[in-house]
Amino acid sequence: xxxxxxxxxxxxxxxxxxxxxxxxxxxxxxxxxxxxxxxxxxxxxxxxxxxxxxxxxxxxxxxxxxxxxxxxxxxxxxxxxxxxxxxxxxxxxxxxxxxxxxxxxxxxxxxxxx
Amino acid sequence: xxxxxxxxxxxxxxxxxxxxxxxxxxxxxxxxxxxxxxxxxxxxxxxxxxxxxxxxxxxxxxxxxxxxxxxxxxxxxxxxxxxxxxxxxxxxxxxxxxxxxxxxxxxxxxx
Numbered sequence: 001x002x003x004x005x006x007x008x009x010x011x012x013x014x015x016x017x018x019x020x021x022x023x024x025x026x027x028x029x030x031x032x033x034x035x036x037x038x039x040x041x042x043x044x045x046x047x048x049x050x051x052x053x054x055x056x057x058x059x060x061x062x063x064x065x066x067x068x069x070x071x072x073x074x075x076x077x078x079x080x081x082x083x084x085x086x087x088x089x090x091x092x093x094x095x096x097x098x099x100x101x102x103x104x105x106x107x108x109x110x111x112x113x114x
Numbered sequence: 115x116x117x118x119x120x121x122x123x124x125x126x127x128x129x130x131x132x133x134x135x136x137x138x139x140x141x142x143x144x145x146x147x148x149x150x151x152x153x154x155x156x157x158x159x160x161x162x163x164x165x166x167x168x169x170x171x172x173x174x175x176x177x178x179x180x181x182x183x184x185x186x187x188x189x190x191x192x193x194x195x196x197x198x199x200x201x202x203x204x205x206x207x208x209x210x211x212x213x214x215x216x217x218x219x220x221x222x223x224x225x
Binding site: 034036041042043044045046049089091101102104105106107 | 118154155156157158159162172204206212213214215216217218219
């Protein structure tokens with residue numbers, strides 16, 4: 001079956017540094033990927049998404065990279081700030097799968113040191 | 115716009131009791147979802163409704179039922195709560211297969 005996992009469960013960075021959060025997926029037919037941020041006690045918040053016909057997509061201070069060859073997804077956060085401290089989840093939707101069938105990874109906890 | 119709202123925010127049940135978790139969205143989205151989140155795990159899909167009038171099982175549907183009351187509202191019912199259903203429940207909505215917007219969650223404890 002499909003699986004979405006993360007290489008590192010925790011990541012600690014210095015304020016102002018760049019952060020890179022990685023995600024591996026197993027379904028080569030997946031065609032849509034999303035990154036979510038979840039702060040303590042809150043619901044997941046959409047950060048950025050990317051479709052399989054793209055390799056890179058940029059938002060405000062965030063960039064998502066998709067490497068379909070090795071089935072790898074990454075989220076880059078530039079100039080990491082204390083407010084970026086949260087758990088980050090990647091999620092994938094399989095091609096031809098039931099609408100809404102997002103598969104979530106277990107999450108990476110990002111801690112930003114002042 | 116309030117986005118996605120959920121009630122209640124917290125609930126404690128005894129084993130065997132029943133309850134309904136309510137969810138509403140004001141974004142005119144067609145699709146709605148119910149997830150559960152357990153410690154150290156990502157979100158797992160319980161049920162979803164691709165459009166008004168339809169519902170389908172997700173990854174972990176056992177012990178739950180849902181009702182898509184109208185386009186705005188999607189409820190999740192536990193008929194006979196079990197300790198294994200202690201979790202945080204999130205409702206989400208989306209415009210078809212675009213990004214999903216999540217509510218604040220309901221923290222449920224079953225004793």
